[in-house]
Amino acid sequence: MGTNKRILISGYYGFDNSGDDAILKAIVKDIKGKNNSIEITALSNNPIFTEKVYDIKAVNRFRMKDVIKAIKECDLFISGGGSLLQDVTSTRSLWYYLTLLKLAKKFNKPTMVYANGIGPINRKTNRILTRKTLNRVDLITLRDEDSKKFLKDLEVENRNIFVTADPVFTLEPSDDRIIHDILTKEGVPEERPLVGVSVRKWIDEENLIPNVAKAVDYIIQEYKADVILIPMHYPEDLSISNEILERVTSENCYIISNKYNVEDIMGIIKRLEIIVAMRLHSLIYAATQNVPMVGIVYDPKIEGFLKSIDMGHMCPAEDLKFDQLISNIEYVWENREDLKNRLKELDTKLRKEALKNVHMALDLLKE
Incomplete structure (x- = not known):
């Protein structure tokens, strides 16, 4: 070449x-x-x-x-x-x-x-x-x-x-020691199960914010878990995450307030039992780390991705209903071990599919 x-x-x-x-x-x-x-x-x-x-x-x-x-x-x-x-x-x-x-x-x-x-x-x-x-x-x-x-x-x-598949399936998370240091820095304890929530700013925030906050309270109280709010896009996601945190009445809800690289965010998500997420790549990061997910669908690409990995546990962002969100969270929580195993089987296939992109690109470069 x-x-x-x-x-x-x-x-x-x-x-x-x-x-x-x-x-x-x-x-x-x-x-x-x-x-x-x-x-x-x-x-x-x-x-x-x-x-x-x-x-x-x-x-x-x-x-x-x-x-x-x-x-x-x-x-x-x-x-x-x-x-x-x-x-x-x-x-x-x-x-x-x-x-x-x-x-x-x-x-x-x-x-x-x-x-x-x-x-x-x-x-x-x-x-x-x-x-x-x-x-x-x-x-x-x-x-x-x-x-x-x-x-x-x-x-x-x-x-x-x-x-093929999204290129991100070929990335690896940061080392566990690095993630431990990040969680310590952010004040997130590691004694209890961790659940992630990752949302973005949205036109229907007056409905979205209180319902997600109520869901966070539900998770903390019902599952005896800690919740981490994980921004993916700065400063927009950090802003709405802080608004949700202000509405949460329980303790044990934390926010990743500093910016970290891709591998670090992936490593944080790896620590989770489940994630509730809006942004596509928070869901893709979860899939790469075999973390079961509930999608909040604001764009067809979210539904398309969840269907493509046979993770159909989702609800629309538009006029988000608390009961529907909790119903999906309950299912994913109760079946998380089976869902993790399904994601593990899928991960190998998607990594191979993602690497096809680079093989085809280099073949085109040779021509």
């Missing part, structure tokens, strides 16, 4: 989002693990941070002159992973990622959509633009079957579409 190949990676990087940071970390690790001579550059909101943490090059994603230069100089353009191609967050975001793919094709660069979760895309113009762009991409890998179904509904006719 030579020693001067360059890969440029685009994604939602440098925004203090643990899930997206985990994706980049996994992609870089897996590529370097196969060929350490490849030069990797990422488009980032915080290039200095990205270069320091991931030991790669980084370009400011909003300086289009530098972005175009990086595309011209690369040998493979990767878009991914995560939920980049959707218009629920904003049309501007979708257009940004589609434009980068179109530019890469304009400069005759091999292009890969890497383990994406695609959709929803609701606006007609956005659907047409996405279909046209994805039909020209060299390779598309998806993290779930729902995304493949969405592309079929979108009438994407690209023949090189494969369902």
Whole structure:
């Protein structure tokens, strides 16, 4: 393959989002693990941070002159992973990622959509633009079957579409000693069972916050467990976590108030008996550590992931019902050992599927 190949990676990087940071970390690790001579550059909101943490090059994603230069100089353009191609967050975001793919094709660069979760895309113009762009991409890998179904509904006719798994399944948690030190620093005792709760800011917070707080009280009282609130995106998740903590009437509820790296958060989640979570990657971290979960569904990608791992214990964030949430928590708590064993069996398969992404990317780089 030579020693001067360059890969440029685009994604939602440098925004203090643990899930997206985990994706980049996994992609870089897996590529370097196969060929350490490849030069990797990422488009980032915080290039200095990205270069320091991931030991790669980084370009400011909003300086289009530098972005175009990086595309011209690369040998493979990767878009991914995560939920980049959707218009629920904003049309501007979708257009940004589609434009980068179109530019890469304009400069005759091999292009890969890497383990994406695609959709929803609701606006007609956005659907047409996405279909046209994805039909020209060299390779598309998806993290779930729902995304493949969405592309079929979108009438994407690209023949090189494969369902693999999220890159994060190849990451490992931090050492137990490190996690012990973090929990000590955060004032979290380790004598009782631990249950995690990870939520994000949401339009229906007036209903979400009190019901999650009541559920925390229920868990502490019924299961004689401690609850840890785990923010995944700063500062938004920390803010709503503090609001929930203020509503909890029981003692034994704690919050991870400092920022930690991906492996540390994964290691904290590994300590849990179960987790109740909204953000996709808090659920993915749990799956990698065989921790049973209850999902709070604010986006189709959450439901899609839970179904893909046969963990159907979830309730909608919209108009969240306390009784429904508790019913799911009770089931998962009472059956947690069986659920852990099911996740263990699945973990090996998903790790292999996640590594297929890097094998296909490197094959494309050789061409």
